[in-house]
Amino acid sequence: MPALRSSSLARPRGPAVIIGLAVALLAALVAPASASAPAPASAPAAASWKAQTPPLTTPWTDQVSPTNALPEYPRPQLTRSRWQNLNGEWQFAEASAGETPPTGKTLAERILVPYPVESALSGIKRHVDHMWYRRTFTVPKSWHGGRLLLHFQAVDYHATVYVNGTQVATHTGGYDGFSADVTGALRGNGPQELLVGVDDPTDIGSQALGKQRKPGDGIFYTPSSGIWQTVWMEPVAASYVSRLDATPDLASKTLRLTTHVAGSPAATVEAVAYAGHRPVGRAVGAAGAELSIPIRKPHLWTPDDPYLYTLKVRVREGHKVVDEVGSYSGMRSIGLGKGPDGKVRMLLNGKFVMQVGTLDQGFWPDGIYTAPTDAALRFDLEAHKRLGFNMVRKHVKVEPDRWYYWADRLGLLVWQDMPATYAGHSPSAAVKTQFETELRNLVDQHRSHPSIVVWVPFNEGWGEYEPDRIAAQVKGWDPSRLVDIDSGTNCCESIPNIGSGDIYDDHTYVGPGSPVQQGARAAVDGEYGGLGLKVDGHMWDPAHGFAYEMEPDQATLTRRYTELQNRLLDVEQRCGVSASVYTQITDVENELNGIYTYDRQVLKPGAEQVRAANEALIKASGSVGQGGGQSFPPGTPGLDGVSFYPLDEGSGAVAKDTVGTHDATLVNGPAWTAGHSGSALQFNGSNQFADTGAAILDTTGNYSVSAWVKLDRRGGFATAVSQDGDTNSAFYLQYSGADDRFAFSFAGVRALAPTAPETGRWYHLVGVRDAASGSLTLYVDGQKAGSAAACLGDRSTGHTVIGRGRYGGNPVDYWNGAIDQVHVFDRALSADDVAKLYQSGK
Template identity: 45%
Template sequence: MKTKYCLLYLGIILFHGLSVKAQTAKLPTQWTKAAMAAAVPFPDYPRPQLERKEWMCLNGKWDYIGGKEVASAFAPVKPIAFSDKAEKILVPYCPESVLSGIARNQEINMWYRRTFEMPAAWKGKQIIINFDAVDHDATLFVNGEKAGVHAGGYSSFHINITKFLRAGTNTIVVAAHDPNDGRTPSGKNGPRGDYTFTSGIWQSVWLEPVSEHYIKSIRLLPDLVNNRLQVFVDADQAKVKAVALNGSDVVSEISGRSGTLLYMPIKEPKLWSPDDPFLYDLKITLTDNKGNIKDEVSSYFGMRDIKLGKVNGVIRPLLNNKFIMQVGLLDQGYWPDGILTAPTEKALRSDISFTKKVGFNLIRKHMKTEPKRFYYWADKLGLLVWQDMPAIWYQHEDTAKNRSAFRKELVDMMDDLYNSPSIITWVPFNENWGAFDVKEMTDWVKKLDPSRLVNGNSGFNNNPGYQEAAGDPGNGDFLDTHIYVGPYGASVPDDKRAASLGEFGGVGLFVRGHMWPVENNAYAYEPTKERLTDSYVLLMDQVEQLMRYKGLSVAIYTQTTDVEHEVNGMLTYDREVEKMDIERVKAVNEAVIRAGNELKAGK
């Protein structure tokens, strides 16, 4: 959704003629040029499951001060002074990326500044500023006054800045501090990770006006057993009305008090699945005791459930009481021009569309999170999602601090993404990277969200070189091994857990002119597109044998795209070249999924 205020600010930026400092991309994508030229990147409303009509997009050009000599941005008490010679950065791209206009190696202390004009129509409203992600410690100043702080690089936060604002022009300064020392979650871009370190603002920033009493968050839980949707609205005590719609047709509505569980009946629900990703629209209205509307948001939901059950005596994951063989791609979500941030909305959607096009039904979002619009597209297009938590790296040092930071961000991530029907599994740890108390953490995550499956340590058989593998934690919903090239040697189910091949494959192909300029590698190699396709088809034929006769229920191939030093993607890193015969890939994927559909659920 684009509003007049977002478009108004676009006009202001164009009027002043601001432009990004010229940079040359090491490996451009088809979206690089458009991203660099965008006055307001990502102009669509960033939070599709809690959407308001009035808002102002603050993506675009900000003043920027960074580099080795800049003052510390960790917990400052006042903003630093900006000169007329301050650099310009294009938000929301991290300063390490070429799209930001900065393209410097790891920034630790970052200072951002911009101004905005308060719309006259917002007079008397409470003004909330929203940050979808700032890595890692952020301090916000509004008109020189400290307005709020946040810690966590992968979670959103929201600050009421009303009391700091004035009519006309207002100035925002964000201080972001990111030592990237492995003591907070950092995933693959940490000190022991594989890819470019990233810092600072890397997802959208926006403003929205609300009443004194407004909807802070919602929590939606489909309940297929009782044909209903559980709705929780976090707001000051007031009356709530929720209306579910199928297009313009009202399906159900319910009223009650905010802060309490409400149950909306959904008679004969249309179920959400990869084959038919049907989504209901949802309107939620907050009123006072006199019936005056105080807030109104739009959302959506999918009616689906996920659990374990027996199919011919074998424990398997059941979606809507049916076993669907999960055939997926490991999706790392890195970009040669934006690094952690896709260059455009079309780019963000493209990886999901490609995955769907070639017959996969699952994405494992590996060691990072994405903007909420990524999950919207997974919900909309119909892809199951396994969501990893980005790892810490020094879990055995200063354990009270480092492990607490991990737990906090894990909870924040789960809260942020809870409503997305596509997400069916949480993955707290990967291959023992940053892993601690795996058995206890697995149970804890399951307690936090019993509506989803939990894979406590995907690839528990593997380990980083600096520590031993802890092995099977013995709990959770999956026995999950990583086998390269595989797939033989994959886990088999036990009497309580399903069997998953959380990573396999990783077969590489060099494509000149489409690789990151470093030494590239893979787990194995093929010389041609035809040979690589043959290799993939053979692997999937073997996966089918494991599914039929060894109880395998999930197989996740490495990976969607090449990454900075890896050439084992189905696409090149710039997304320009399909490295396999896509029709053959699609055919074998669909054949394996069909074979799974032939298995009948039962005791």
């Protein structure tokens, strides 16, 4: 294996580059001196935590200890100067369901909070369904006289919190934070007992869990149970700011701010926006009311210039200031509109900017759901920037607030997924209520981050239900962002024919897909890629690593990545696609398709080539619509085509091409049988096909294929005619068992017949590829049966074959039944041509 560490991007570097004076000031606001060195909290009497050995170590694994477990201020958009971090060593014990709280009892084990129990950094490194956490804390004397809030940034999945034996909070949901006013449960001035009970059924129930599984396998991974984000506390007055909702409004040149105040409903709020040290806008109004802070000459937030305004918010009761908090925001807009080519595009600040990102799953070999340090959390986002990406899709996981803070500061557009359930398309009312509660909390808790531009409620249909209602609901909660109701709506378990939301999202591997922008929604390639490379010494489980397309070396991986991005240039320009999400930024457990290895130690493709390919896509945003339409040759006239296989030989190992020069060789002995007319070939559905020995069609242009077919059985996939590509067939004239329909298909796109076929009956199938309109059309027995949009065709130099397809680099979908009279055309047949062809064969 050649050395892969020569690039400056291959290893973590120093602090992030400071992006302007305002950002430096913002950093000081978010992490004040007292916050960066919080008052020490009481430790358990016995200090016996010990990290376990992870399958892989990251550059930050050895930096973790009980004295520095994620010490940074955890809530950057609502800051106060006084706070105390409760991360560190806690007592721990397994529990039974419904067990009485072990108040006042020392627990046997030690765990490092906030690392999930399954992680090596927790010191436990095993799955536990029911568990207890215990520690003590002391309230600083300077805090006495006010209220004390206890905050949990995230606990997976159901938590019950006790202080000195008094229950102070319960919470259900593994991805949103919760708080409790524990003032009434405090006793005296000494140590206070904090006890947390957690239940996490993971994949037993119907909870939102993203990609967690017991045990992790394939595209699903090791669970993360228990406390997995920071625990902390702070003193507040009787009336205090509980939440800030900031929404930029470029049309009115204002920042709309709603300050939620707990306590006095009669409080007055004053909010001031600063550009550096200079105040630029001020507003005063009632608590809970939306204020409009004027920003008369807004400095826009963009990925190239992520400018952030700092905010100071004061709460007054009469003339007395009872609370003061800091925050920040960015001035930017996101929406839909016509791009330079007249197609509906995603517009940032009123302009089309191609969003080029990766799938980011947020898993770590040492901390699983929890990055070992804040520098590690920042590293993945900095890597995106250095490699020329301007966007990241946070995939079926919600990160700590500091992750979004870094995205805001560094300048990355964020698509935020809701973690999926696996309750099917008809979940119970209780499951719906809980899912929608967590979805609402996701939106509310993160709505003020300028980096977030898209909400993604569902992925590939996992747990999807009532998509029209959910899309409208999310849009109602937050009209300022786009809603991608189901990423991968063409794939997998997705409910078909969804027209809701703002985005049509295609998943095609290796792809990229070529969806055509249609109607009022933008089109995106929400997942593609998956190019893999094995790096010795940096794999989770070398025996079981996989990728969608495994490459032999770094040079091949780099070339293939560049090829995919170059194809995206065509997709962007010709199809109207607004965004692309490459799978993925890092390996995850046994998935070896990361740009980085799972341990973040090795950058696998060449950095300069990756950056150049990404930047070319973004730069092309300004030139869409300037290249003119592509023209295609008229093709060969008539109904014979360029190749015709009557299959009337009745014997032998060769099927004659009576029009062209590409006789087909019979492979593995398909039998001759009575055909629709004369003889035909009978295929066994397991290994038999006929190989023409040539790439008859230019699959980037117009073409058509036809055949009389008869199925012996339904179920699975069966392909009558195809042409091999490097990984997948360029097209498939087929039966789709997933739909129980005949289809004319590209990988990930199918033009489907409306009804299921009968076995033992002859049908005439015609697949028409019209490259100019970007469409696939299927005809059955001379009549149009279905169509699908597919802007670009895959280039193919493989052989045209009868009786099978190719997918994932392997021969697949062997025909089970008979095939007769195969035509191949180098043009798109018209409906009249198809009708005549059917009648001639009939």
